[in-house]
Structure formats: structure tokens, C-alpha cells
Amino acid sequence: MFESRFQSFADDAASEDGALRLMRLRAELSRLGVDGLIVPRADEHQNEYVPKSAERLAWLTGFTGSAGVAVVLEKEAALFVDGRYTLQAPEQVDAKSFAVIDIGVTTPARWLADHAPAGARVGYDPWVHTPAQIERYAKALDGKTVELVPLDGNPLDAVWSDRPPAPQGAVSLYPPRLAGLSAAAKIARVRKEMAGADALLVSDPHALCWTFNLRGADVAYTPIALGFALLPREGRPRLYFDAAKLTAKTRASLERFADVESAERVAEDLAEAGRRGETVMFDSSTAPARLVDLFRAAGGRPRLGDDPIALLKAIKNATELDGARAAHLRDGVALTRFLAWFAGAAPKGRLTEISAAQALETFRDETGELRDLSFPTISAFGPHAAIPHYRVTQASDLPIGRGVYLVDSGAQYLDGTTDVTRTVAVGRPTKMFRNHFTRVLKGHIGVASAVFPTGVSGAQLDGFARRSLWEAGLDFDHGTGHGVGAYLSVHEGPQRISKMGTTVLRPGMILSDEPGYYRAGEYGIRLENLIVVEKRSVAGAEREMLGFETLTLAPFDLASVDPALLTPEETRWLNAYHARVRKELSPHLDAPTRKWLAGATRRL
Known part of the structure; x- marks a missing residue:
């Protein structure tokens, strides 16, 4: 019924070839006279999404995440990933060939300093490393008899026999x-x-x-x-x-x-x-x-x-902001059509993670304005939803039944880039799930409704998203929000809401607001809207104040909310948001979907 134009669900992992590819690489390193190699997931521009010809880390290890580093030595090798991929990486990588290490526990530079033998010459491709990255390795190796060697070519390219050609997309x-x-x-x-x-x-x-x-x-x-x-x-x-x-x-x-x-x-x-x-x-x-x-x-x-x-790019001008609003209205119509369809189709037990992702893409494609997705759709049911950056493949595709479904998706339109996450219960949600869902929602509202003086950074707002979770002894291991471009990257810096978000927030910056909670092996919850920094009038204020305008328009799953956990202010925010969603989207929906949306956005 539905197809995908912009994403593949093929399993690109090649862990079964890991040992052979590692052996071939080591032979090439020996020929070049070096004893090791640092392999980042990077191209010449440090892009998040790299061309297929630069997917060297995936080819070597089988790991297909968006960030990681491998260090290969003569007798051992390790793959380093962050908290987003500590569950995914071990499933994709040949454990006999590569040790999978959480980069928060040990950095590649420190591991190299501890494991490289005395006198080792460790190579790197200077086209895919920045000077700062190399400096970190050099600092870790200070006092060691280990030499970092810039190479004229990338040794992986010499052994990757079917490497795709460099891209030549039209400018x-x-x-x-x-x-x-x-x-x-x-x-x-x-x-x-x-x-x-x-x-x-x-x-x-x-x-x-x-x-x-x-x-x-x-x-x-x-x-x-x-x-x-x-x-x-x-x-x-x-x-x-x-x-x-x-x-x-x-x-x-x-x-x-x-x-x-x-x-x-x-x-x-x-x-x-x-x-x-x-x-x-x-x-x-x-x-x-x-x-x-x-x-x-x-x-x-x-x-x-x-x-x-x-920074100039991050502060959107009036035209870019108008484009973002138009893109989010269009995208909200498509997502709401999907959510209404899903509410009817999921309980029948005929959906899978892939078919749901294909359906959402189809609803977006039917706008006639879709140019691409802004990232691979995270369509995750049950335990897969507990993997923050899960990517469904034909091998992992789960049927959707009673339980929790999370969909994190986005689109590229000529006038704007979108990114939105909704989590919904299929069947009657448990009391514990509703508690967790509501705490995540409280964190989302805490950021969306924040009022703060100029000069505040994302790091100072990050705790707004976590307070309710912290009060229950819970947390999440990713940032609360990232910047978003104008028909450019869905992950844009330098602005972000996280413990490391030191850039001052300024009017015109677009960010995501996406707190979450992940119960390993059971379910995951993430609730995400895009928001834009705006000036805010506050009676009696002695400083210029800022707040957020919410761009995303789509209902939250009210069946998963425990109203008793919400404060009166949070309930008012949710009711006002849902009233706005209903008002702005309804004129663009058919009668059955309007009826569904009316119930989905009812007052609490």
C-alpha cells in the first residue's frame, strides 16, 4: 500500500565480513609501514551525513550509526560510540574483531595511549581529521613512544574494492x-x-x-x-x-x-x-x-x-521564519493524517515498523512539496523504542501490537526543515508508562514555556526538561535540543539545549525540545517539537526577556497522560497548544480526520 522514495530499510551492516576486511586493512597498513590507523566516521567536511564513498567506518566495522571512531592496531581493534549507540553497535559489529567501547568511559585517544605498543607508528588520513582532533591524540600520546603519521591517501580506500564513486549531485x-x-x-x-x-x-x-x-x-x-x-x-x-x-x-x-x-x-x-x-x-x-x-x-x-x-546562519531572518512556519503547518497536516490513520490501523495488528514509516512518508509526499526526509525515520515499537537512535531494517522490523510506538521523523521542504517526535500507546497504557510519559511531557512543557533573560545559554535551560524525571530518580542520556537549519541540516549548531550548550540563545534561533525516557527492553518515550527563540514582554521586567514560539503542530497522545501529575499551569499550556493545533490544522483536513483531531485535542 505504501512505499518509500527517500529511505531504505536494507540492513547495511556487514559484521560477517568484519574479520576479513580487518585482515585486508592490516595487510595494507603493513605495506605502508604503519602499525595502526584511526578511522573516524567523517568525510572531508566533518558532515553528519556523509556520502556513501566516505562510509569507511561502516564498511570496516558494520556499524551504521551517525557518529563513531575505530582504532585499529596490529593485534586488537576497538570501536568507540556515544550513549546513543551503546545498544545498537554491539548488535552490528563482530565482537571477535572489534571491542565496542562507550566513548563516555574511555576516549579513542586514551585507549590508543594505553594499548599502542612502544615504537608504534599510527596512521591517520589528514583529510578526514581536524587539527584539533589530531592535537587531542597527540596530547594523549605525550610521553609515549608512539608516532602519529599523516598519510597521503586513506588505506581503507585501497582495500575497499567496490567503493562507491564520489557524489556529483547537481548544485x-x-x-x-x-x-x-x-x-x-x-x-x-x-x-x-x-x-x-x-x-x-x-x-x-x-x-x-x-x-x-x-x-x-x-x-x-x-x-x-x-x-x-x-x-x-x-x-x-x-x-x-x-x-x-x-x-x-x-x-x-x-x-x-x-x-x-x-x-x-x-x-x-x-x-x-x-x-x-x-x-x-x-x-x-x-x-x-x-x-x-x-x-x-x-x-x-x-x-x-x-x-x-x-552564528549568522543560526539566527533566522523574517523570511526564513515565515518559511519555517509554512513548512510546519504543511508537515503538521501530514503527521496528523498519519496519526489518525495509525490510531485506526495499529489496533488491527497489521502494521510493522517499516510499513508505519512508509505510511508517514507517503502522507508527507502527498503534500506535493516534499523534497526529502530530514533524517531516516525512527519507527520503533516496544523494546526498539528504548534505543534512542534506532533504525529499522528488514532484519529488525517488528510487528506493531499492544504496547508503545515511537516515531521520530522529519522532512525537507524548500521553505523549511522539520523534526518531530510523538509517542503513542497502542491499547490501554499501563500506569507506570503513563507516569513516565507525563514526566517527559512536563519536561517538554518546562522548556517550551520558559521565559528567560538575554544572555542565557541552552545549558541553563537543560534542567527545565529533566526536573520531573530527576524527582523520580530518572533521566535521559541525550541532549534536550539541537539547532535546526532553513532547508539545510536538521542538526545545526552552534545553538543547542544541553549540558554542553554554551552558545547564548538569540531571537530567530530554531531548536528542538525533545526530552525523553528509555526503559531498556520495554519502551521509550520522546516528545519533540521545534521552537524558535523570540522576544517576550514581561510586566515589570528589568531586563530584555526571551521565550519560545512553538513551530510544530501535532497532537500529543492524551491517553498516555496522567492529568493528576500536571500542574494547573502545565494543563493550561497543553490545552492552549492543542486548541491551536486544532484551529490551524482543521481547515486542511478531511471530515473523518477533523473528527479524530477534535477528540485527540480535547481539553483536560
Whole structure:
């Protein structure tokens, strides 16, 4: 009945080949004269979603999560993952070949320092590491007789016989009517932030696409074009793309204000700038160590720090915010149609995790505006919902019966990016589940209704989401919220709501509000809306105050709520939110779905 255009449910893990691939890699390392290799899940731009040609970690280990590092030595190897993947990784990886280690317990750098034999030469590909990453390894190895060796090529590429080709997705122009500003205006704003530098290397494709009003198709789920830009303080910028990505029309449009060069030319131009003794700004989070080292060796003065574009991009302008609201209204209609359909179909016992995910994608596709998903849908039933970043495959697909279903999903529309999570009970929920669900909801409301002075960071709000869980001796191991782009990455920095969220929140920043609770082996709960920082008027305030506007429009599962646990203020917030959802979505729904929504958003 339903199909998927934008996601695959194939099991990409290859743990059964892990031992053979590890043996082949070790043979190649021996040929190169090194005793080990650091293998991050990264491409030349440190993207979250990488092209298939850069999925080296997955090819080697079988682990398909979005973050991880493997360290391979002559006699042992380890895979390091964070708390999101401590359940997933052991299921995908050959335990005889790789030890799976929680990065919160031991870092790759510390493990390498403890396990590398004296005199070992450990290689790394400087194109897929930043200078800061290499510095951390070097610091951990200080005092050890272990040498870090930058390699000219990636040894994995030599043994990956069927490695996919590099992507050549078409670069497209993003119109100012959606971007809100012309590329020339954005370039002028960036130059004001360059503070004495001669140029800025733009190594983050999200920053590149935002600044030059471009979008691309090089990776799944995020409409970016992989490439670099060199933005001088004065004169014409230079864009570096594979020529196959550009049509004659696109190239001509770009050449009105920038020089367009081949991807390989960026290294040559940086070396030339180095020979002139220039100061170039590099983004410490995304710039490849190879380019920084090359520039420094040529005589240049690299300045490593935060990419100034990141903050400019994070603060959405009025046009981008209007686009986000339109995208969330459209997306809310699709999600509500799905939830109404699911409420009727799930109790019949004919659904699986995959068929539910396909149905939700179909409802979004029927808007006629869907360009892609913003990440692979997390469609999780029962114990799978307790895995925060579970990805359903044909091998893991569970039938949906009585219990708890969690769906975390998002869409890419030309005018905005969405991300929303709902958890619903199929059948009568247990008392314990309702208690846990309501505590997560209280945390969600705590963030959504927060009022705070300017200068506050996400770290200062993180506890708002956790208080009710803490009072019951519970917690969750992921951040409360991440930034979201404007038809760009669903995970955008530097803003976030987490214990490490030190960036000051400013009007126009879009974030997620997604507290959760996960009971291993039984169920998981996550409730997520996107919110945008806005100015807030407070009577008698002595400082400028801020709060949040909720963008997402979709009902919460009232059958899972224990009203007795909600304060009067929380009940008022929930009733007001549901009234708004009902008012804004109902005109776009058919009669049966409107009727269902009326019941789903009834007053408590």
C-alpha cells in the first residue's frame, strides 16, 4: 500500500565480513609501514551525513550509526560510540574483531595511549581529521613512544574494492525569496566578522550553501553541495566544486560574483596564499588538517576558531521564519493524517515498523512539496523504542501490537526543515508508562514555556526538561535540543539545549525540545517539537526577556497522560497548544480526520 522514495530499510551492516576486511586493512597498513590507523566516521567536511564513498567506518566495522571512531592496531581493534549507540553497535559489529567501547568511559585517544605498543607508528588520513582532533591524540600520546603519521591517501580506500564513486549531485541556486537575503548581502555580513584576517576558508558545506544561496544533492537527507570556498576580505570569492555538479546556467549565475574553480584547486590556492604570508581563518570544527598543515607549511598564518557563518546562519531572518512556519503547518497536516490513520490501523495488528514509516512518508509526499526526509525515520515499537537512535531494517522490523510506538521523523521542504517526535500507546497504557510519559511531557512543557533573560545559554535551560524525571530518580542520556537549519541540516549548531550548550540563545534561533525516557527492553518515550527563540514582554521586567514560539503542530497522545501529575499551569499550556493545533490544522483536513483531531485535542 505504501512505499518509500527517500529511505531504505536494507540492513547495511556487514559484521560477517568484519574479520576479513580487518585482515585486508592490516595487510595494507603493513605495506605502508604503519602499525595502526584511526578511522573516524567523517568525510572531508566533518558532515553528519556523509556520502556513501566516505562510509569507511561502516564498511570496516558494520556499524551504521551517525557518529563513531575505530582504532585499529596490529593485534586488537576497538570501536568507540556515544550513549546513543551503546545498544545498537554491539548488535552490528563482530565482537571477535572489534571491542565496542562507550566513548563516555574511555576516549579513542586514551585507549590508543594505553594499548599502542612502544615504537608504534599510527596512521591517520589528514583529510578526514581536524587539527584539533589530531592535537587531542597527540596530547594523549605525550610521553609515549608512539608516532602519529599523516598519510597521503586513506588505506581503507585501497582495500575497499567496490567503493562507491564520489557524489556529483547537481548544485542549484536557492532563491532570495526563500533565503531572505541575496548572496552579496550575506557575503558582506560575513566579511564584517573576519576581524583582520585576509580570507576565510569555508569548509562546512552548510555554511557554504547558506552564504552563497546554494543547495545540492551530494548526501542523503541534507540538501548540501560538497565543496569549499575561499572568501577574501576584499575581491571576488572562489568556489571549489567538481565541474560535473554545475550546469552552464548555474555556473554563469555564480560567476557574476565569484570565481568557480575545480575541487582540487583549493589546496593550490591556499598554498599560494601561504607563500604571500596571509592570515586565513579556518573553522576548527570542519577544516581538514591537510589544508591547515599545507597552508602553514607554505608560510601562511592560520587562525583556527569558530566559523563566523555558523552564528549568522543560526539566527533566522523574517523570511526564513515565515518559511519555517509554512513548512510546519504543511508537515503538521501530514503527521496528523498519519496519526489518525495509525490510531485506526495499529489496533488491527497489521502494521510493522517499516510499513508505519512508509505510511508517514507517503502522507508527507502527498503534500506535493516534499523534497526529502530530514533524517531516516525512527519507527520503533516496544523494546526498539528504548534505543534512542534506532533504525529499522528488514532484519529488525517488528510487528506493531499492544504496547508503545515511537516515531521520530522529519522532512525537507524548500521553505523549511522539520523534526518531530510523538509517542503513542497502542491499547490501554499501563500506569507506570503513563507516569513516565507525563514526566517527559512536563519536561517538554518546562522548556517550551520558559521565559528567560538575554544572555542565557541552552545549558541553563537543560534542567527545565529533566526536573520531573530527576524527582523520580530518572533521566535521559541525550541532549534536550539541537539547532535546526532553513532547508539545510536538521542538526545545526552552534545553538543547542544541553549540558554542553554554551552558545547564548538569540531571537530567530530554531531548536528542538525533545526530552525523553528509555526503559531498556520495554519502551521509550520522546516528545519533540521545534521552537524558535523570540522576544517576550514581561510586566515589570528589568531586563530584555526571551521565550519560545512553538513551530510544530501535532497532537500529543492524551491517553498516555496522567492529568493528576500536571500542574494547573502545565494543563493550561497543553490545552492552549492543542486548541491551536486544532484551529490551524482543521481547515486542511478531511471530515473523518477533523473528527479524530477534535477528540485527540480535547481539553483536560
